[in-house]
Amino acid sequence: MNIVSVVIPIYNVEDYLEECIDSVLNQTYTELEIILVDDGSKDNSLEICKKKEQEDSRIIVISKENGGLSSARNAGIDRAKGEYICFIDSDDWIEADYVELLMEGIVDYNADISVIHMTKVSDFSKIKFQTQNSETWTQFTKESAMKELFTNNFIGYSANNKLYKTSLFKTIRYPYGLLMEDKATTYRLIDESTKIVVNPSTKYHYFLRDNSILRSKFNVKSFDSFQIHEEILLFIDSNYPGLSTKVRTRYVYESIRMMMRMIESNHDNEKDFDKCIEIIVKYKKDVLTDKELSFGIKGLTILLSGVKRLPYKLSKRKMSAKLLRKMEGMK
Numbered sequence: 001m002n003i004v005s006v007v008i009p010i011y012n013v014e015d016y017l018e019e020c021i022d023s024v025l026n027q028t029y030t031e032l033e034i035i036l037v038d039d040g041s042k043d044n045s046l047e048i049c050k051k052k053e054q055e056d057s058r059i060i061v062i063s064k065e066n067g068g069l070s071s072a073r074n075a076g077i078d079r080a081k082g083e084y085i086c087f088i089d090s091d092d093w094i095e096a097d098y099v100e101l102l103m104e105g106i107v108d109y110n111a112d113i114s115v116i117h118m119t120k121v122s123d124f125s126k127i128k129f130q131t132q133n134s135e136t137w138t139q140f141t142k143e144s145a146m147k148e149l150f151t152n153n154f155i156g157y158s159a160n161n162k163l164y165k166t167s168l169f170k171t172i173r174y175p176y177g178l179l180m181e182d183k184a185t186t187y188r189l190i191d192e193s194t195k196i197v198v199n200p201s202t203k204y205h206y207f208l209r210d211n212s213i214l215r216s217k218f219n220v221k222s223f224d225s226f227q228i229h230e231e232i233l234l235f236i237d238s239n240y241p242g243l244s245t246k247v248r249t250r251y252v253y254e255s256i257r258m259m260m261r262m263i264e265s266n267h268d269n270e271k272d273f274d275k276c277i278e279i280i281v282k283y284k285k286d287v288l289t290d291k292e293l294s295f296g297i298k299g300l301t302i303l304l305s306g307v308k309r310l311p312y313k314l315s316k317r318k319m320s321a322k323l324l325r326k327m328e329g330m331k
Contacts, residue, residue, distance in 0.1 A: 007076030040066030
């Protein structure tokens with residue numbers, strides 16, 4: 001059997017960590033190298049890791065100074081010896097046949113990346129287990145996978161619901177200091193691939209904590225997404241020019257959603273709204289000529305690009321975000 005390296009970045013998750021590790025130890029696919037990367041935790045997370053290391057020889061513990069999620073993942077990648085690699089957040093949970101199903105996709109279809117679906121939960125006791133897996137695998141070339149990545153959620157940006165050939169990371173690492181590190185990396189891994197397969201079975205359970213930075217309505221670090229999208233645009237224009245319009249319309253869509261989050265969070269910095277408007281105005285033509293976009297998105301694009309101070313004024317009105325969301329969903 002091929003060895004799979006499972007990298008788990010860890011930071012201050014003593015209340016969830018043992019359940020996460022146990023879900024990996026209980027995998028039906030047993031040829032695992034489990035790399036626990038403690039990123040300078042201040043609670044008992046490292047002690048839990050060391051205890052687990054004594055209990056199972058497949059576990060390797062790395063203890064390092066705090067450097068963030070990307071730093072921890074990269075430390076795991078550097079240590080990994082398996083032919084394949086996957087990532088699991090330390091407060092998440094996987095079902096017993098998670099790795100086995102991902103390996104099935106890799107082996108049966110000679111794929112470079114295998115993907116299955118994930119679900120968000122706030123209470124693990126309420127998880128509904130999927131007792132029967134889907135037998136349907138959808139195959140993508142890297143070109144079709146790239147289009148899917150920027151138009152739908154079937155593949156998704158997340159690093160965590162995927163199994164990769166470790167060789168894909170030969171020249172790729174997760175970027176330091178950015179909130180949206182998955183978004184900055186997944187498209188590059190797809191570009192290095194030849195075939196990607198996706199199974200709609202749900203086997204990865206993503207835990208939403210109340211203090212999660214991604215769960216909050218708005219955070220100034222959310223603008224990291226704009227920096228990443230500019231890099232993506234340059235890459236797509238050079239390597240997949242046929243997708244340029246799709247990526248630009250996605251950029252506009254994300255800018256509109258960013259404004260909604262700012263309004264809902266009572267964020268009233270006019271310069272931040274102007275950043276979003278600048279993008280909407282710049283790529284307005286791409287949105288209006290995309291036949292696959294909803295009338296709601298097109299209408300919002302016209303509305304928001306036509307009145308410079310409108311979003312800022314709307315931020316003062318409680319009902320504005322609800323109105324924008326209704327328009328967003330119009331067909």
